Amino acid sequence: MNHLSMEQILERIYLSEQFEEMRITRDQVHEMFREHLLFPYRSELGQQINQVHDALIHRTTQIAEHLLEDEGYGKPPVAYAFILLGSGGRREQTLWSDQDNGIIYGDSETHTQDELDLYFDKLASYIIRGLDVLGYPPCEGNVISSNPQWRKSLQGYTEMMISWFMEPDWENVRYLLILADMRCMYGSEVLVKKLKQSFIDYVQEHPELLRYLLSNTLHHKISLGIFSHLITERYGEDAGGFDIKYGAYIPIVNGIRLLAIQAGILATSTIERIKQLKVTGFVSEQLAHDWEMAFTIALKLRDLTPFQLEEEKYTTRGKLTAEQLNKEIRLELKQCLRTGIQLQKYVSKSIDLHIEREKR
Known part of the structure; x- marks a missing residue:
């Protein structure tokens, strides 16, 4: 594994068809990076670590989608974004970062809210299960897409965000600052950019x-x-x-x-x-x-x-x-x-x- 290039590591991740297969790769890559940390620090190392995390999480989301399709749930009913928060959102994960994530999805004229809730609840459970297999512990504060608070439509997120702004107690402000670090890991960049822009616009107006x-x-x-x-x-x-x-x-x-x-x-x-x-x-x-x-x-x-x-x-x-x-x-x-x-x-x-x- 020491002789694998980043391209080879990423290829191995994206060719994986099962979560367990990716876990083997993660463990090997983890040891490789740990050896590098024994030598003088290079900022590129942190970038490479985050590149590997991104690939593992991206591929996990893809596999989760495929598993749902195999079970008869079909393809995603609307556009959605799997977002990273915390250090993942900032591209600053360490080798041992936990899970901080959410799901934002678009509106639908052909699916009911119950149908959307069912699909994305299932999708979140598969993604979280995959990340669990890969060795990512869940966020202690429950900022995770299996929590309905962090799995909503764009409109739902916008309304929740504004309610936090309108009642800026300690906990709500904490959530707002968590949201400020969101990054699209998989799916629709447009949904994430719209929510980010709404955040910035609201602060500038208030x-x-x-x-x-x-x-x-x-x-x-x-x-x-x-x-x-x-x-x-x-x-x-x-x-x-x-x-x-x-x-x-x-x-x-x-x-x-x-x-x-x-x-x-x-x-x-x-x-x-x-x-x-x-x-x-x-x-x-x-x-x-x-x-x-x-x-x-x-x-x-x-x-x-x-x-x-x-x-x-x-x-x-x-x-x-x-x-x-x-x-x-x-x-x-x-x-x-x-x-x-x-x-x-x-x-x-x-x-x-x-x-x-x-x-x-």
């Missing part, structure tokens, strides 16, 4: 909503003390380790996402969002460079966290061990965290100024 989004965005603080010391885990099996996911990666992701929403940017990848913020003149080249560097460090260190297989699912607690925090890693991490703190301050100030301007 700029005061940015204040609610900001509160949630800043919930996770950068884990760097006032004397530039790392805030590490104090207790348990991770004692002395560092929570790279929630102490560095998530705060940076959240800050960049909110600036992208403010700027009306539809991209979901954090790197792409930074690039578009720079290209549109929303932020300076120097800031964009600093943020991209900090984010790249966070991605690299997140990929180094230990993983485990639990009930045949790949999982991680997202923490670097105390042993991994050598002098070089600590220096790099502190550089990333200092930039992250500056980013959070910038986002807060940017939103405040934007809302004040809109009031005039």
Whole structure:
């Protein structure tokens, strides 16, 4: 397997006819990538990991469609999109990412709502079963297409989204920010783009909503003390380790996402969002460079966290061990965290100024 090119790996995935067949490929590719992580980090590695995830999930959806057709349910009754949310939506999955997904489908003049519900409920169950076989654990927050909340028509999603905007409590804002990262994995890009555009348009028409989004965005603080010391885990099996996911990666992701929403940017990848913020003149080249560097460090260190297989699912607690925090890693991490703190301050100030301007 070490000698297979990306083209050969992808071909093997797309030639698979069964979920179990793909699981064998995933396990082999997983070990291949783990070996690469022992050497100096390359950003291309993260891109390749996400390319493999995309292929596995894309092919899983295709096979699920075929299984439904074989059982007599026919082809999809309307256009639909299988969407990825969370790190999958941002193309930032690690080797051990979980499932965050949904289904958006179009309207129909020839099928009843019950018929559409039946088909897409079945389709979701087959996709989730396939991803389960492949070793993707379900999202702990139940943000998954087997949950009817994340399996709706475009109109249903739009109405749900607006209801969240109209009552922006903590939970609804959390859902809105999850939705902001959606990406079409399979099916109709048009449906996804329409929902994304509706999201951006609504915020631009109601700029005061940015204040609610900001509160949630800043919930996770950068884990760097006032004397530039790392805030590490104090207790348990991770004692002395560092929570790279929630102490560095998530705060940076959240800050960049909110600036992208403010700027009306539809991209979901954090790197792409930074690039578009720079290209549109929303932020300076120097800031964009600093943020991209900090984010790249966070991605690299997140990929180094230990993983485990639990009930045949790949999982991680997202923490670097105390042993991994050598002098070089600590220096790099502190550089990333200092930039992250500056980013959070910038986002807060940017939103405040934007809302004040809109009031005039």
